[in-house]
Amino acid sequence: MNGKEIVQQIRQKMRDHHGLFARSIPLIASENITSNEVREATLCDFSHRYAEGWPGERVYAGCQYIDDVEFICMDLAKEVFKADFADVRPISGVVANLVLYSAFTNPGDISMSISIPSGGHISTGPLHTKKGAFMGGTAGAVRGLNVQYIPFDRRALVVDVEKAEEAIKELKPKLLHFGASVFLFPQPVEKLAPVAKDLGATVTYDAAHVSGLIACGYFQNPLIEGAEAMSFSTHKTMFGPQHGCVVATSDKEEFYDKIKRATFPGMTSNHHLHNVAALAITLAEIKEFGKDYGGQVIKNSQALAKALESEGFTICGKERGYTKSHTLLVDISPLQEKAGLGKDIEEDLEEADIILNRNLLPWDMFEGRNYLNPGGIRMGTSEITRLGMKEGEMKEIANFIRRVVIDREDPKKIAKEVNAFRKNYQQLHYCFSSNEDAYRYIEIY
Numbered sequence: 001m002n003g004k005e006i007v008q009q010i011r012q013k014m015r016d017h018h019g020l021f022a023r024s025i026p027l028i029a030s031e032n033i034t035s036n037e038v039r040e041a042t043l044c045d046f047s048h049r050y051a052e053g054w055p056g057e058r059v060y061a062g063c064q065y066i067d068d069v070e071f072i073c074m075d076l077a078k079e080v081f082k083a084d085f086a087d088v089r090p091i092s093g094v095v096a097n098l099v100l101y102s103a104f105t106n107p108g109d110i111s112m113s114i115s116i117p118s119g120g121h122i123s124t125g126p127l128h129t130k131k132g133a134f135m136g137g138t139a140g141a142v143r144g145l146n147v148q149y150i151p152f153d154r155r156a157l158v159v160d161v162e163k164a165e166e167a168i169k170e171l172k173p174k175l176l177h178f179g180a181s182v183f184l185f186p187q188p189v190e191k192l193a194p195v196a197k198d199l200g201a202t203v204t205y206d207a208a209h210v211s212g213l214i215a216c217g218y219f220q221n222p223l224i225e226g227a228e229a230m231s232f233s234t235h236k237t238m239f240g241p242q243h244g245c246v247v248a249t250s251d252k253e254e255f256y257d258k259i260k261r262a263t264f265p266g267m268t269s270n271h272h273l274h275n276v277a278a279l280a281i282t283l284a285e286i287k288e289f290g291k292d293y294g295g296q297v298i299k300n301s302q303a304l305a306k307a308l309e310s311e312g313f314t315i316c317g318k319e320r321g322y323t324k325s326h327t328l329l330v331d332i333s334p335l336q337e338k339a340g341l342g343k344d345i346e347e348d349l350e351e352a353d354i355i356l357n358r359n360l361l362p363w364d365m366f367e368g369r370n371y372l373n374p375g376g377i378r379m380g381t382s383e384i385t386r387l388g389m390k391e392g393e394m395k396e397i398a399n400f401i402r403r404v405v406i407d408r409e410d411p412k413k414i415a416k417e418v419n420a421f422r423k424n425y426q427q428l429h430y431c432f433s434s435n436e437d438a439y440r441y442i443e444i445y
């Protein structure tokens with residue numbers, strides 16, 4: 001294949017991908033879809049430039065408009081997160097976590113976070129598991145932190161506050177880092193932050209999943225509850241470009257300087273300026289549409305949980321109302337004989353054009369299952385909410401899922417029905433150009 005043919009092949013694959021998402025039900029909890037305004041920003045000339053340093057103090061020329069945009073972005077981030085400081089340069093959620101680690105810890109320090117089986121993310125994980133197997137989580141492997149876990153009530157899916165308080169007092173961590181990837185319920189920042197701070201810890205919160213809900217006012221704001229800094233990705237419940245951010249509130253100016261220095265020259269050189277512009281637009285969209293969007297995301301996740309339960313599924317977190325976020329977790333282990341485990345079910349549903357992911361349940365490891373074929377599946381309602389779906393549609397989605405997983409109907413047959421259902425949800429909502437085709441492949445030549 002010559003170069004031109006390769007280019008055409010790649011373009012065709014991208015078009016096919018757009019087609020796949022235009023006809024499927026997208027339920028991945030860590031994903032969302034951006035508006036045309038955000039997509040336009042990601043294509044602009046900012047994506048070819050450098051602007052090292054802080055806006056207004058760059059060590060590169062040609063940055064005047066880039067600086068203006070970055071200042072607007074920082075102001076908007078401070079406003080929506082009710083923070084005194086924002087650094088919009090980290091290029092992803094993992095990098096935002098690394099910024100916090102390098103600003104507030106030294107290698108060998110103890111940090112505390114939620115374990116991966118309990119819903120924590122690899123970027124907050126240790127170098128080795130407790131049994132000594134290589135794990136390679138970013139906090140341990142890259143920053144060299146001695147990662148200890150925040151005690152977690154596995155069945156209730158919440159932090160065990162009493163045990164966590166004891167553990168903090170015993171371990172005296174340098175960093176207490178809240179947050180998770182399977183984030184159904186708020187975490188006890190208000191109760192535990194003072195305990196950790198009194199012992200000299202910095203208290204931070206990884207809001208990669210829930211930042212959009214926090215910005216819209218529908219999830220705990222950790223900065224108000226006593227955390228000093230919050231790291232996050234901007235593309236999960238926040239419907240922005242793939243990027244990262246750190247916001248903070250502290251009475252010490254040097255606290256902010258540490259974050260700034262950790263970001264640059266620590267973790268970034270070029271900070272993906274097109275995504276900073278796209279993030280500023282996303283924040284403006286959140287200001288305008290966040291109240292309606294955030295509320296509907298949570299109504300939808302609770303409605304989907306209830307509908308799935310009526311269809312015969314076991315939903316985790318029932319005692320607490322299934323979920324208080326965009327995410328729901330289904331225990332599919334009771335269906336193992338009939339339908340297999342997480343990997344099998346993920347694959348069957350993908351054949352039916354229903355896209356979600358397998359997920360480790362907090363107790364899977366104790367029952368002999370692992371992350372490759374775990375006992376759970378995770379779903380999120382951010383993207384389907386942006387497509388205008390409401391509680392009624394959650395019932396239809398739950399019914400499709402039952403027919404594939406429990407009734408063992410042919411996934412290819414269900415796919416045809418899913419595609420017909422999706423035809424009615426092609427427009428993007430909660431954005432300024434809402435009449436546009438949400439999954440249009442934008443050609444610029």
Ligand SMILES: Cc1ncc(COP(=O)(O)O)c(C=O)c1O
Binds near residue numbers: 030095207232
């Ligand atoms: C809790 C948490 N932190 C960090 C990340 C990483 O974010 P990114 O992919 O933007 O680096 C994720 C991604 O899913 C996450 O769930």
